[in-house]
Amino acid sequence: MSRSSGFPHQARIFDHLVDDAAVFPPGLAPADVAVREHLDRRDGPYAAQLGPLLLPASAAAEVAALVAPDPRASERPLRVGLIVRPGGSLDPLVEGVDLLRDEPAVAVASVDVGWGDDWRRTMDLRVPVVVEVGVGAEQQAALDDIARAVDDGADVRAKFRTGQTPTWAWPDEATLAGFLDATVLRGLSFKLTGGLHHVVRGEYADEAMHGLLNVLVATHDALDGAEAPDLAELLAATDVEHLVRRVTALDDQDVDRLRASFTGFGCCGVLDPLTELEALGLLPERTTA
Template identity: 35%
Template sequence: MNPLFLRLFDDAAIFPPGNVPMAAAVAAHRERRGSPLEPMLGPFICSLARWDELVAAAAGGPPLAVSLVTTSPELPAAPEIDIVAVEMVGATEAGAVTTYAEVPCGEITATRVAALRDAGLRLKIRTGGVRADAFPSEAELARALWAAVRGGIAFKLTAGLHDPIRHRDPATGFEHHGYLNVILATAQALQGYDIERALADQDAERVAAAVARIDEVLAKAVRHHFISFGTCSISEPVGGLLSLGLLPEDLR
């Protein structure tokens, strides 16, 4: 499998707009762990407010790798749950596990990135939501990604990235970023190129072809920075890669 897609999809099934019930989401995640999709799957994402639900749903099964969205550095514990990362708005110092500090896209500057990096933190960037104003523009996201890559920090994205290519949702009218556009923009930032055009490109074949040309060395550097993104659907982003010929057919 292309290393660009390994552990790329963090499972946010319980969050809007998916809103899958906890027990069903945990069961589906564990089923995927035993399927050919496993190499692409990141941790299950859950908020601290729903911890008790998660513990009940996970009981009696194999360990569940979880990224916990929380406001507290104090972490709960349960036998079946392995907290592998923490995601916090305004985090200022790293905790016992990998810690992502969520920062509004427009506030991500070289100075802010340097402070987070020096504190041992990773960066979380929100790229969508249930309102139009939750989606940063190409220019805003380009500035944030440029600051992250040039500042040497790892980052994850969240929301609005089900489709591999930038597009306008016909139902809502929202302009969604594409995760392949982000991969391409990250690669171009590492090479010192302008990246806003890569984020804005809506030509699926052109973007897919450019991503397919990323060699193994550059792919490793891209994923050193772009760790993953949270998605309430795993099947949709996988289906997008299949439709573009970027995954083997046996993953259908």
Template identity: 35%
Template sequence: MVGRTGAGPVTPLYAGLFDDAALFPPGDLPLAEAVPAHRGHRTAWYAETVGPFLCGPGRLADLVRTAGTGPLPVGLVLPGGSAGPATALKEAAGLDVVSIEIATDDVAATVAQLAAELPEGIAAAVELPRDGRTEDSLDALAGTPHRAKYRTGGLTAGAFPPVGELAAFLVGCAERAVPYKCTAGLHHAVRHTDPVTGFEHHGFLNVLLAAAAGDRDGAVAALEERSPAVVAAAVAALTDDRVAAARRSFTSFGTCSIAEPLADLADLGLLHPPTLEDR
């Protein structure tokens, strides 16, 4: 059986893959729009693809005041230098916090802080610094219950890691059985050059294929592929075992638009929205 199997339009390969980062650049959606939009995602046919609603400390107080009722699993995103998990969770009292993401220059110290401050039942992802010491950072995470987080884009060309750097991170995680999420830049399914900025964007399907590759050469080749047809064929050919292996490693990525990745998957023939007759 291959990766496109499943009882409905959403397959295990995409389950919970898209964390809702609508509040973050370049989307910057107002809370008054982002919260109902997220709840709409959670009742849509593609609801299984949607992860938590991500919120940083700058909007947390407003979210607490305006969240209202209805399902809203929240992921707290804490930048470097911000308050620690205990303080953030206190400020988020009343919200359904399911995860915390924390950026740090000292992964070992952050792991110790999480051990002291993070309640059971809340997942954590530690954003690694891109300082050339990725192996040391991953060693500090290995054997913990926490995910790694890696920045795959941003508002400058330098925010996009080269293929070799990203492949080394993915393989390093796999060697240590450390799951990971990505953040920023994965706006589309397949690697491409942005026609406006000229930035080289990684594709989220390229990252999934790299996660399924099992070695550095395979990861590099997967990340470098630019042909939508080649990428789509490789994804469709993934066995259930490779899908499971990829998703054990690559758990999710933050996207300011849930619609964009879904549209890409549909265009590639990898996701089949229900027709009116199916509803």
């Protein structure tokens, strides 16, 4: 499909949607490279679509030392999300947040943890909390727990992994649809992580991947009351033009409601989905001097 001319007002649906997970697999960028490139990108043509830089909590001190001398961060602090993978100790997270409170060049945008017995310790850190959930009965228990925290006034959202890892099987369309359905039914906001490198569902280098546009359309329909089987069909769709039409047909109210639900996703190659969106005419055209 060729680019359309210009871009629709709905392009703001992608604002600050893609969190920069460059240091995580499979990208595994060194911290100094990730920080430098992120600071460059937040002033570049994709600045509007860029979310915070995601980092292991254990890297807080290293990143603070890298950022402190950069004049760009003194004028506008680097926004970071500190992450502890599911099953990991929360101590590095607590220590990292405490350390960065004293570093004016870095602002902690969120902390990410796995759901477990002690995840609520993170609510004492006074930053938004993202809680990664699993599948099956554990997922339902986790989402109920998160919903109770939200009802009590906490700034918490759920997170689900859409890409496979050595210990996590790729969640198919039915599995992802079940998460979307369960999350929307509870009125929760959510983030995704892993595997959303492309805008349309497909097989890429012999690996199945979910599509960003599929997720956006499925989330919209879930908010309108569609149930898991219908969401799974949308997540499996490969008709690019149909998905583009669906997204560009959204009005301002649709965009606001959708982004209040689907708040972002981590991607180790942030340019991958953004350049595809641009090629489809869904982002502003880049200009050159």
